[in-house]
Amino acid sequence: MPREPARFGRITAPDRDWLAKAPPEPVLDPDIPIVDAHHHLWQRAADQRYLLHEFLEDVYSPGHRVEQTVFVQCHAMYRAAGPEAMRPVGETEFVAGIAAMSGSGGYGPARVAAGIVGYADLTLGAAVEPVLEAHLRAGGGRFRGVRHSGAWDADPIIGNGSEHPHLFRREDFRAGLGVLTRMGLSFDLWCFHPQLAEAVELARACPDTSFIMGHCGGPLGYGPYAGQRDAVFAAWRPRMAELAACPNVVVKLGGMMMRLAAYDYGVRAAPPSSQELAEMWRPYIETCIEIFGPDRCLFESNFPVEKMGIGWVALWNAFKRIAAGASEDEKRALFAGTARRTYRLPAPG
Numbered sequence: 001m002p003r004e005p006a007r008f009g010r011i012t013a014p015d016r017d018w019l020a021k022a023p024p025e026p027v028l029d030p031d032i033p034i035v036d037a038h039h040h041l042w043q044r045a046a047d048q049r050y051l052l053h054e055f056l057e058d059v060y061s062p063g064h065r066v067e068q069t070v071f072v073q074c075h076a077m078y079r080a081a082g083p084e085a086m087r088p089v090g091e092t093e094f095v096a097g098i099a100a101m102s103g104s105g106g107y108g109p110a111r112v113a114a115g116i117v118g119y120a121d122l123t124l125g126a127a128v129e130p131v132l133e134a135h136l137r138a139g140g141g142r143f144r145g146v147r148h149s150g151a152w153d154a155d156p157i158i159g160n161g162s163e164h165p166h167l168f169r170r171e172d173f174r175a176g177l178g179v180l181t182r183m184g185l186s187f188d189l190w191c192f193h194p195q196l197a198e199a200v201e202l203a204r205a206c207p208d209t210s211f212i213m214g215h216c217g218g219p220l221g222y223g224p225y226a227g228q229r230d231a232v233f234a235a236w237r238p239r240m241a242e243l244a245a246c247p248n249v250v251v252k253l254g255g256m257m258m259r260l261a262a263y264d265y266g267v268r269a270a271p272p273s274s275q276e277l278a279e280m281w282r283p284y285i286e287t288c289i290e291i292f293g294p295d296r297c298l299f300e301s302n303f304p305v306e307k308m309g310i311g312w313v314a315l316w317n318a319f320k321r322i323a324a325g326a327s328e329d330e331k332r333a334l335f336a337g338t339a340r341r342t343y344r345l346p347a348p349g
Helices: 052-059 089-103 122-138 171-182 193-205 229-244 274-292 312-322 328-342
Strands: 033-039 065-072 111-118 143-147 186-189 211-213 249-253 297-299
Touching: 033 297, 033 328, 052 089, 052 111, 065 089, 065 328, 089 111, 089 122, 122 143, 122 171, 171 186, 171 193, 186 193, 193 211, 193 229, 229 249, 229 274, 249 274, 249 328, 274 297, 274 312, 297 328
Parallel strands: 033 065, 065 111, 111 143, 143 186, 186 211, 211 249, 249 297
Antiparallel strands: none
16 A cells, blocks of 8 residues: 555644545444543644534534543643743633533533543643642633653654653653642553553553553554554554553553554545444454453544544444444443543533
């Protein structure tokens, strides 16, 4: 398959005309309640606006029953002034406003950003406490934790989310993580698959911290990892099994559109069907469910990032295809229950 490595690892605006070429699909299992455990809201370039109205256009695509969502940090709407450490609190202020709009009921039944995951520089150590307190105040009761990305690779084509190649091993970072844990907040864990050994070390060293591993553990499939599907899976699986042995870790299922690069959405004539996407992602998602169990797995849209390569209806249909063999109780956990418990969300209603 032709590859342009620079295409991956970089967020671009979804191509609506291209997405519209996907054949229409009926919604599978429309009565399954969904808590979308990971999405973003932002205004980036002029062509990358994804705020409440844009998100709800996807959420209310006919059929899927989305009850609540969790917003995850994406460097949106930071404060323009003030102490550097406090500027990310602007993101929580921004999202709390959108959550309040959604919570009014005036935008439909889904409760957008019922949980908020923000950013704080945990390498501040003990000094991160006032930042977290500010997030809690700004969140209006919705702030749940922090994502401080550790995703790093030596090849610049990958596009790193961290400036520190071994963030999780730093003493100052672990000190800040201790403050986060003491305050009853969770940590969204994000790294690439070659770093999973360090994620395991961290989870073992901090047994009281609630860790939420993102995007199936970050398997990579482009740049130096292109054409290495079997080798990547063979390296990924045993590390994820080690991580699953840590009872304080759960894993989000999805979020692989940009990093796994299972297909090149820049050159396909049309998006894949949900059946095609399910087959591409099935080895990773089924393995996670097998080793973590449904009560420690939660599905995520990762929109609008995944929207570069698939539409909303087809994405959730793909997840439902992968989970088709699960029991009804297991499906309730995978699609809503685990997310609701992990992020401590109120019961809908």
